[in-house]
Amino acid sequence: MTLSVAVADLPGLIEPGKWVFVPGSSGAPQAFMEALQSSQENSRDLRLLTTYVPGINALDMTRFHSSAQITGLFMQPGLGEAQRDGRYRHLPLSYAGFNRHLADAVDIDLLVIQVSPANSHGQCSLGPAVEFVSTALRKSRRTLALINRQTPYLENSLSLSYTSFDYVCEVDTPLPTYAPDCNPDALAIARHIAPLIPNGSALQLGLGKVPTALSKSLCNHQGLRLYSGMLSDGFLELAKAGALDEKFAHTACVLVGSQSLYEKSLDWPNLTVRGCETTHDPRTLLALTPFVSVNSALEVDLFGQCNLEHANGRCISGAGGAPDFARAAKLSAQGVSIVALNASLGTGRGSRIVPRLSSNAVTTLTRVDVDYLVTEHGVASLAGASVHERAHAIISIAAPEFRTELSQAWASIAEHL
Template sequence: MKRHIRAEQLADILSPGESVYVPGGIAVPLAFLADLQARPEHSRDLRLLTSIAPGIDTPFDVERLDPSAIVSGLFMQPSLRNAQRAGRYRLLPMSYGGFVRHLRECAEFDLSVLQVSPPDANGQCSLGPSVEFLPLAVRRSRRLLALINPSLPRIPGAVSLPYERFDHICEIDTPLPEYRTDSDEPTRAIAGHIAGLIADGSTLQMGLGKVPSALARALRGHRGLRLFSGMLSDGLRELAEAGALDLDFAHTGCVVAGSRELYAWSSEFTPLRVLGCEVTHDARTLVGLERFVAVNSALEVDLFGQCNLEHAEGRAVSGAGGAPDFARAARLAPAGRSIIALNATYKRGSVSRIVPCLDDLSITSLSRIDVDLVVTEFGVADLRGASVQQRAQALIGIAAPDFRPALQEAWEKICQRL
């Protein structure tokens, strides 16, 4: 029998020691987290697993839970540093594809919490623009708590669940968070370089951020493009309205994150599919995509082509996400390309993002064998078929000009040890 619960009673359904899955994406169950943080005694000995990521979601404060509760997740951010040191937050070094396997083979939950649309005439509740890992978590859960949210757009091509599947129901009405980003001249230059590398009819993964947003604008003159990505944003709408997309293709992502206008539009865009990560990050599916182009970002790239996506000046600030899955697949797909895009400098141009070699303060999120091309505002380093020496020279050539002599000198010293 279903139990209807008010928002201020959500934590009452928990028992000490239970295992709970809390999704990330654009539909984080904020009402559940708010009640859990307001009444931390209900989180005693809980084990929470979450995919909440920095930049999209509203994070929650692990330190507001009972000290015995332990949260595990895929992403790090500065607000979690103390909790990690105290053992209250466990960072899992997995790609999205690796997390899919973890959920399939290792996870068991007493409860999964999710937001869904109100049921339709057939009793189906849509997961709307944020599916992510929920299909897997639902299969591994003994109980489900559904937050029924009329603000969640019903997307025809998204995963749905039957209303009868839910054990606990809470009706809320919470607007979805919006994701917006700005642009600048270096970003537009990077996007222009990348657009020149993408042929009509390519299948594209490009995620969220400044470069993907600028790249969508730069690709409006292309035709027959196909999107198969983890995250999709307002660039999807821009490309569709520009006539750049192949409308016979099922444009696919696991999360749609963007403006309110995008959410409303996506509910009418029938070629859109919002599916679980077991589909969007499946290696066999991705490798089979002809002319698959993966565009991902990095915090720094060294002269070997190794990419750090997770550590900034020695501090863990993010996670690998789906980049390793997409980059490796694009390297192996027929006529595919794995592209890494980044600004040449940071801190107002005082520090180079092209470095001689990743040091002990960095981490290799993508190996050198997973990268075809590296793009900065200064150009494109084509690493395909290049020797170690040629790769280094190509990367020096797209660094900010002021840093090239020092990079060349550092590389010559490295060469003496090779």
């Protein structure tokens, strides 16, 4: 039997010490989280597993009871102290790795999801965010569905029967939006990337300034097939320009962007939202030819190792799906793995291209996962290049004021190779 629960009573569904799973991005059940955090006592001995995404879903540990423990796939600024004292646990896993972890090692007591109102057949759509819900459903003892009036019913998203839910709660909550700006450096980087992407490519784009700019730079392409972890408003821009393959099921595990994206997604029957067990599955990705992956980095060294997670010595994000997509693009027939970044931190602030990754940084993408590095100063082709050739190519796209310093550093490193 499906029980209806008021928002104020939602925290009462949590059993202390047992796992609650809360998805992130545009599928974040915000009404549940607000109810949970309305009093710190609600989260006493809470064990929360979440895929909240930095820049889209904020986590504030001060709103939870000191006995609560939250486990997440991403770090966020401000969570460092909570991680050090064990209240926040960051899992260093890619999306594919987390999906396996969820399937093999986690038993969920309560799964909290957000869905559309039921259609005439009693089916509720997960709308713009499926993410890990398909896998979590198989591992959860109970399911709470927030029936959100503002979640669109997408025909090509996962739908669930209203009667399959243990609890339902009627809410009317705006979906999280995401709208990165597009600056001149990002546009310059995008113009360098565009020629590397053949017409007809299956294309993965991350989120951020460069992917936003790249969507603008690809409007004259033809037959592009989007297959990504997350798709944003760039999909609408490319569709309007006629750059997409109209017969292909353009696919993501999450749509996250403007309110217009959520509304207009209803007009595109070939826009598909699937779970990460599909979108990040290496067998699926390897079958997409040619598959081109474009990801951003915070720091790259002269070996071609890429740090996507640490800035200024602190972890601020997670690997996300970048390792899954980059490795698949590198190994697929005619595939291309591209990593893009600004060459510098800003005037007088230092270079993002460094001799070696910082001692307190991590290697998110190894040097064997990247074909091209791109900055606003050009393209470094790494595929088929020797260690020394790669280093010189990378130096050539660094900010000009740092190239001499980088060349001297490489000369010192090369003495020990």
